[in-house]
Amino acid sequence: xxxxxxxxxxSAEEAAPRRRPFEIGLSSGYSVVGFGHRLQAADFxxxxxxxxxxxxxxxISKNWSIGAYGxxxxxxxxxxxxxxxxxxxxxxxxxxxxxxxxxxxxxxxxQPWFGVGLGYDALRTTYRVRSTFPPVASARPDPGSSSPIxxxxxxxxxxxxxxxxxxxxxxxxxxxxxxxxxxYGNRRGIQSSDGFNVWSNIGLKATLRL
Numbered sequence: 001x002x003x004x005x006x007x008x009x010x011s012a013e014e015a016a017p018r019r020r021p022f023e024i025g026l027s028s029g030y031s032v033v034g035f036g037h038r039l040q041a042a043d044f045x046x047x048x049x050x051x052x053x054x055x056x057x058x059x060i061s062k063n064w065s066i067g068a069y070g071x072x073x074x075x076x077x078x079x080x081x082x083x084x085x086x087x088x089x090x091x092x093x094x095x096x097x098x099x100x101x102x103x104x105x106x107x108x109x110x111q112p113w114f115g116v117g118l119g120y121d122a123l124r125t126t127y128r129v130r131s132t133f134p135p136v137a138s139a140r141p142d143p144g145s146s147s148p149i150x151x152x153x154x155x156x157x158x159x160x161x162x163x164x165x166x167x168x169x170x171x172x173x174x175x176x177x178x179x180x181x182x183x184y185g186n187r188r189g190i191q192s193s194d195g196f197n198v199w200s201n202i203g204l205k206a207t208l209r210l
Contacts (some may be wrong), residue, residue, distance in 0.1 A: 020059075020169075020170055020209035020210055021058055021059040021210075022056075022057070022058060022059075022209070022210040023055075023056065023057040023058070023059070023065055023067070023207055023208070023209050023210070024054070024055075024056055024207070024208045024210070025053075025054065025055040025056075025057070025205055025206065025207045025208075026052075026053070026054055026205070026206050027051075027052075027053045027055075027176065027203055027204065027205035027206070028050065028051060028052050028053070028203050028204065029050075029051065029176075029201060029202050029203015029204060030048065030049075030050065030051075030201065030202055030203060031048065031049050031050075031051050031073060031093075031199055031200065031201035031202075032046055032047065032048040032049075032199070032200055032201075033046060033047050033048075033182075033197050033198065033199045033200075034046045034197070034198065047075055047077055047089060047093075047123075047125070048075070048077060049073030049074060049075045049093045050073065050074045051071050051072070051073040051074075051093070051201060051203070052071065052072055052073070052074075053069060053070070053071040053095070054069065054070055054071075055067055055068065055069035055070075055099065056068055056069075057099075057101060062106060063102055063103050063104065063106060064100065064101070064102055064103075065100070065101045065103070066098070066099070066100045066101075067098070067099060067100075067101075068096075068097065068098050068099070069095070069096070069097060069098075069099055069117065069119070070095065070096050071093075071094065071095040071096075072092055072093070072094055073092060073093030073094070073095075074092060075089060075090060075091050075092060075093055075123075075125055076088070076089075076090050077089045077090075086128075086129070086130045086131075086144070087127070087128070087129045087130075088127075088128050089125050089126070089127050089128075089149060090125060090126055090128070091123070091124050091125025091126055091149070092123075092124050092125070093121075093122070093123055093124075094120075094121070094122045094123075094124070095119060095120070095121050095122075095155065095180075096119050096120050097117050097118055097119015097120060097155055097158075098117055098118065098119060099115050099116065099117025099118075099119075099158070100115065100116055100117065101113055101114070101115040101160075102114055102115070103164075108166070109165065109166045110163065110164075110165060110166075111163065111164040111165075111166060111172065112161075112162075112163050112164075113161075113162055113163070113164060114159070114160060114161045114162070115158075115159070115160040115178075116157065116158065116159050116160075117155075117157070117158050118154070118155055118156060118157050118158070119154075119155045119158075120152070120153075120154065120155060121152065121153060121154070121155040121180070121182045121184070121199075122151065122152035122153075123149065123150060123151040123152070123184075124150060125148070125149045125150075126146050126147070126148055126149065127146060127147050127148075127149050127189060128144060128145070128146045129144060129145060129146075130144030130145075131144075147189060148188060148189055149188065149189035149190060150186070150187070150188040150189060150190075151184040151186065151187045151188070151190055152184065152185070152186050153182060153183045153184040153185040153186060154182070154183050154185070155180050155181070155182050156181045156182065156183055156196070157180070157181055158178060158179065158180035158181070159178055159179060159180075160176055160177070160178035161176065161177055161178065162174055162175060162176030162177070162205060163175060163176075164205075164207060170208065170209045170210070171206070171207070171208055171209070172206070172207045172209070173204070173205070173206045173207070174204070174205060175202075175203070175204055175205075176202070176203060176204070176205050177200075177201065177202045177203075178200075178201050178202075179198055179199060179200045179201070180198070180199045180201075181196050181197075181198055182196060182197045182198070182199065183196055183197075184197060
């Protein structure tokens, strides 16, 4: 009798899915921020970046996880509608903060989720300009000039919405979109503003559950 009870208990434990409380996510895509006419580089009203974001989390319940994230975005912007001038802004966009994610159907293969968080945001870029107008015979080509564009401040909040497709146990992959509201208190090369700047992003995320 005891043998049957023990065998039944062992079978139930084997049938129960393994709990995987730790999560590691890697995402990338496209992000853009608008500045209106506040960039001192007059031909740039927005910046776009290719972000690479890593986040780690811990499932505190079936549906909720809390954790931290870090991102570096690669910026390489050049307008195509400026004649006789070669302009560019190149550099990086950094984010670091904490977040909470809600998973509505963690037991299914299709798992919608949303997340909220806050943190720190920084821009470290350089504006370069050079005239491409053909010089006169006695003149040298324009060597160009450069100036830094810097900004950092509080990411007041961000929100994300996505869908995970659980392809195999412990791994999920899917699209997401989101946005963050930033107050850049320290600026250089960007005119001061009492308003906020909004980053919008879209991409794909892979999540490993351990």
